[in-house]
């Protein structure tokens with residue numbers, strides 16, 4: 001039984017959320033929902049506005065327009081928020097000279113949580129011994145685990161994590177996946193950001209993809225992947241096309257072959273055999289999400305305005321439909337290289353204590 005009021009929904013709603021820093025629009029009319037009992041990936045390339053969005057949700061940055069609410073309330077309106085929303089954002093506030101355990105004990109005291117919970121959580125995130133050493137010597141993975149423990153101190157129903165897989169080794173990522181799934185299975189709402197879809201693809205149920213502060217796709221992972229199809233190359237495309245259409249399948253030319261709306265390769269083979277055409281190649285095809293992600297977020301009109309030094313007004317944007325299939329196959333045409341094969345992109349430390357205490361909102365306005 002998850003802690004909290006029985007009528008509490010744990011639903012996150014973001015409506016028309018916008019943040020301008022001077023003339024620069026970091027988050028631009030964002031709309032999305034996050035459902036309880038599910039893990040939602042909040043995805044976008046570096047600088048696309050993920051952290052700013054999470055900070056608005058956590059009341060650390062004031063929105064220029066729009067709302068971000070948890071169970072219908074802004075963060076600032078929630079009484080005893082640590083027992084409702086647990087978060088780990090990017091900037092680490094762990095004092096290098098203090099032990100991880102002490103950090104948690106201080107926060108536990110502030111939140112009115114008993115010390116026994118600290119040790120229980122350190123056990124749960126797998127660093128009971130390490131947490132008795134000074135935080136200055138922690139690896140990124142250990143800081144991630146400590147940040148996660150901090151986020152869970154108040155047994156919150158809603159958990160918001162900024163790049164939680166960042167710095168974890170493959171074993172750590174596998175552990176995190178199981179851990180987050182367990183939390184979601186308890187009915188909690190999980191929103192986790194990442195700049196790499198491949199890193200969270202097997203972890204999340206739903207995705208919200210943003211680029212340049214705008215939503216470019218939303219749906220379940222299965223929606224994004226779309227239906228599996230068959231690709232076939234044959235000696236006689238026209239004849240095979242007719243044979244397949246006679247069997248009620250949709251067929252479209254693709255490269256030097258045909259794309260058929262079925263995942264059953266035998267149907268294609270049988271049709272070819274019955275119409276006496278030779279098959280030169282036959283395979284299943286499924287959308288590679290990472291490729292889709294780069295094609296969605298790296299299109300000219302979505303590219304980060306800071307990174308490519310465009311004026312802050314950007315180019316006119318004609319967004320694709322924000323939710324669900326079908327995904328335009330043209331989006332998949334040109335995969336974009338993300339770096340060397342196997343390269344891990346190490347970014348800044350991604351943990352803070354659960355209590356929001358991040359960097360100042362340097363637009364100079366009060367929160």
Ligand SMILES: Nc1ncnc2c1ncn2[C@@H]1O[C@H](COP(=O)(O)OP(=O)(O)OP(=O)(O)O)[C@@H](O)[C@H]1O
Nearest residue numbers: 021026045046047048049050051052195306361362
């Ligand atoms: N306080 C600020 N003042 C001015 N610009 C800011 C401020 N905070 C963020 N930005 C800018 O807003 C944009 C979005 O930043 P944000 O950190 O939200 O992106 P992100 O998607 O979390 O990126 P990353 O994956 O690199 O963390 C960036 O161009 C950033 O430089």
